[in-house]
Amino acid sequence: MKLFNAFYDSKIFTRLSDFYISWARRSEKNHDIVRAILIKAERMKAKPEWLIGIRKKQFAAKEEKLILSDLKNSVTAPEANDTFTYPWDVQQQAKLMDDMEIPSFIKFYNVRPKHQTCWEAYIYNYVKEELTLISAIVQIYHCAMFVDKCLTVQEFTSGTLKQLIKLQNSGDVKLNELIFAIIVLDLMKVLRCIHQMNIIHGCFKSDNIFISKRIACRPELEMLRSGTTLLVKVANWDFAIRSSAGIKYGGEYINENEVVTDGDYQCGPWSYEIDRRGFLNIVNELICGRKLTYLRCKNGRCAPLLGLKRHCSMHEIWSNLFRRCLDTESFTWDELIHEFAQTTDASIRENEDEWIKSSAGYNILFLQLLKKNSQFYP
Known part of the structure; x- marks a missing residue:
């Protein structure tokens, strides 16, 4: 390697x-x-x-x-x-x-276990080509092993999605649901791509999603449906798992000595549902400002406790997305993306003035975040 x-x-x-x-x-x-x-x-x-x-x-x-x-x-x-x-x-x-925060272009690992960094390099190289085609991966430029730490230097972006959410929650400029919809579509495209490659990200959260682009124009339906992401990129592959095709809880990871496969991986039952739940957590963070909580039903399944505001203009759309995304056996990413892209496109066309205002607001927050993180660039 x-x-x-x-x-x-x-x-x-x-x-x-x-x-x-x-x-x-x-x-x-x-x-x-x-x-x-x-x-x-x-x-x-x-x-x-x-x-x-x-x-x-x-x-x-x-x-x-x-x-x-x-x-x-x-x-x-x-x-x-x-x-x-x-x-x-x-x-x-x-x-x-x-x-003070660690600059967004620098990520630290403890050297022990060293295999964690080696594994990320392996997964990164495996998914890099496909995710680069859809402009959805934060590039890693250097990886340095020190006596006490391991440091990776990655592509500089304006900041993380978590930072963007925090910035808009504490400021006067608020993001609109139309912007949330564009980001959500980007996240679905990322997960569709890596799941088709039998990769489970394993730590899909707003800290690992990076804001990389400004809004230059109104996206057309084909842009929303296509594989290319418009605003965000994904990073941090140290918890990723390469799934064994056809085995629900099978996959491979690596420890200090050898590759561990299937049932030997000590993390409990897992599947692509892990990433879907992480995705819905991010969606709930965007809309409601907090992570999603679940209620365990009598049949053993978990139902999300939605905190959606009734006055949300896209309330019904968000509710359907949560319900269908958790039904992994009935709804594929292709189906979810196709339907959500159509409803998002219709909402943008019906609210043209609102789209202009919301995209301008997003660009203001983008520049504020970029300015904040640029001061730490060495």
């Missing part, structure tokens, strides 16, 4: 601390970004920790000079000494640490 070459700044790193220090050096002109990088390095416990400690002391000394020079403009030196707080004070940095 061929993994990816690990280069950064024309240099091969063997320790994660070296990566952080190099990143901080490249961001030297932006003091706030350097602080954030070092905080991240400390939280990730990058080894050897003494290297980060030295860089942190250098940073603190420089920050102290900056703070004192600012204070001289407004107060006297004795007053500054009385009120001065050490720049690396934990409480002083608490809010910044809470606000």
Whole structure:
């Protein structure tokens, strides 16, 4: 299995601390970004920790000079000494640490078990060609093994779907149901593609869906029905399973020593329904702002407790989607996509003005998310 070459700044790193220090050096002109990088390095416990400690002391000394020079403009030196707080004070940095997130183009693994990274590389290479054809996969560029961590560098996007939902929930710009419908169609196209390849993603959630494109024009029915995704891409294949064709609970994974197949995979009964439930969780997040909950019926099946608002213009469409998507034996992805694309196209045509407003709102949120995540690009 061929993994990816690990280069950064024309240099091969063997320790994660070296990566952080190099990143901080490249961001030297932006003091706030350097602080954030070092905080991240400390939280990730990058080894050897003494290297980060030295860089942190250098940073603190420089920050102290900056703070004192600012204070001289407004107060006297004795007053500054009385009120001065050490720049690396934990409480002083608490809010910044809470606000900081790992950049969307960087993903970390613990080295143990190393097989997890190897397995993702295997699945990624297996699905890459087909998903690239429908513009639905986040590209992986580099994979670097460190003593203490494994780091992959992947295609830069504006951010995750979870970040987009959080941004619109906390801001003035709200996404419209028509935008939700486009994203939902994209997700169905992704799952149709990988399920046809006998791959179960296994961790299909909004954290692993990335927003990659703006809306440039009104999509036609053929665009909605075709295999190409319009707004989102999928990433993170470390929990994926390659299913054995014809066996409901059969598949293969890999451990530290060998490939494990079928009943030896210790994760309980699983099937493509895992991804369908993950998909419906995302749909419920988009519409209702929370994950889906289920009620176990007397027949042993689980029925979703929908929190759909009655004033939703597409209430009946969403209800039908939830009901049919859980019926894996009766409704295929082709059938679900075909019907949902037709109803979405009809809704867009009937609400032309609403579509113009909603697409503009989406593009505003896209740019806000892109700006937020771009500041962390090394």
